[in-house]
Amino acid sequence: MRETWVVGAASNRFGKMKESGREAATRVAMEAILQSGLAPKDIGYTFVSNAFGISEHQGHIGPLINNGLGIPGVPSATIESACSSSSAALHEAFVHVAGGFLDAALVVGVEKLSHLDTLAATSYFAVGADYPFEAKNGATFPGLYATLASAYRHAYSTKDEMFGAIALKNHANAARNPHAHFQKEISMETYLGSPMIASPLRLYDCCPFSDGAAAVVVAAKEFMTRPVTEPLVIRASARAGSVTDMQDRPDLLGLPSARLAAEKAFRQAKMSPKEIDFLEVHDCFTIAEALALEDLGFFPRGTAAQESLEGVTARDAKLPVNPSGGLKAKGHPVSATGASQVVEVFEQMNGLAKGREVPKAETALTHNVGATGGSCSVHIFSRR
């Protein structure tokens, strides 16, 4: 297996895009390629994610992106794994480059949903779960995570402020991130006073519907004779699955796919959670950040929400979690999210995260979940 690097990473500002997904994807892809010091012609394959592209009446956008990059002869494929689509695409790129089948590959994720109303967007999100068994019984995407939150609160007798602390922390981080959808801090009063969406989840427990695009360039170390950026060494690229339906899970206090992917990733990297300096985790809801930290092995079960209230996961604390603001406040353009987590790691390790630097950025982990955990990717990165 060849040592494989991330050599370029770019994102637009999440929120509401005027342009189409295809245009935004092409723009961030060109930015990431040029930043890496490579040229579009160096790209051997484009792995693109655009789970809800059909809402823009556009499928098969890989060839359109490649055409816009001036490389129409380069192959492409769309990789879909719900909210973990672009980390699944990154995994494909890693496998091909590390395995010697490609020297350099482009990963690009994009989503545009702002042209839909809330009801339509909510319905799109629900298709990532088991549609007949869950959505047809009244579940929405927030409803499914709310069900997990109810089990967690019941098991560990948590209080609302613990989840509020996760929301406040991620908003505070996003306020310093120019890519973020929400660039404002919120107070505990605002959090507690926000309307109930799916009990116990309030509005400020939930990530927004965001438009956005992010791209990552992956290349073999031996192909990068003169790197112009500080490359991220991909120490692990692991994925796992689990039973999609809540009704078939052995317990509701975590996501089995996240636990499996984390075990694989730490084994692959020959590292332990203690050696990770900071994390970007999949906090589509505040409960999801607590579950992630426990599934990944950073905190014992039932303690992550309490630790968050105590400030352990703040940007300048012992274990910075989601210095980008996370899905919660940076935003969650479904298929761009996984790639955008890598953008944050890249910016932190390249001195580009001005005003939101973490104390130490030698190693990082990203955790990207598909829907309610039917799929999950965990990547571990380090400096050279």
Place this chain on the structure above:
Amino acid sequence: MSSLPSDAPHSIAEYFHGYEEDGKIRGFRCRSCGLATATWGLACSRCGAIGLEEIDLPTRGKVLAYTILHVPGDEFLNDAPYAYVVVELDGGGRVTGWMPTVKQESDLAIGDAVRFAPSYKPGVQFVKDSEGARSG
């Protein structure tokens, strides 16, 4: 070469329409490990054994987890707020469903007894066991 068992399971559509006819929740039991489930498949999601036996699942159980949905799914617009529940069935197996008559968090608690109560509305519906009449 092995082939599919001859009693390949009933379809997902039958699951959602069957109970309208006879008031039963259709499900499967793994012949190998005994897992009871409503979820469609050709093999057991717990042990991987191929071939599931069709069974009628129990219609009473206890609430394992729930939420009150204030922002509903698109087919449930006129029913919000309502509860979405994961139910641990008496005698084994779990199903998910919804409870049109539960309108606020304090109306329900984890561990409450519920029973299957299908009506003309879509989905697998439950009511609290303490409720006399069927919902709808």
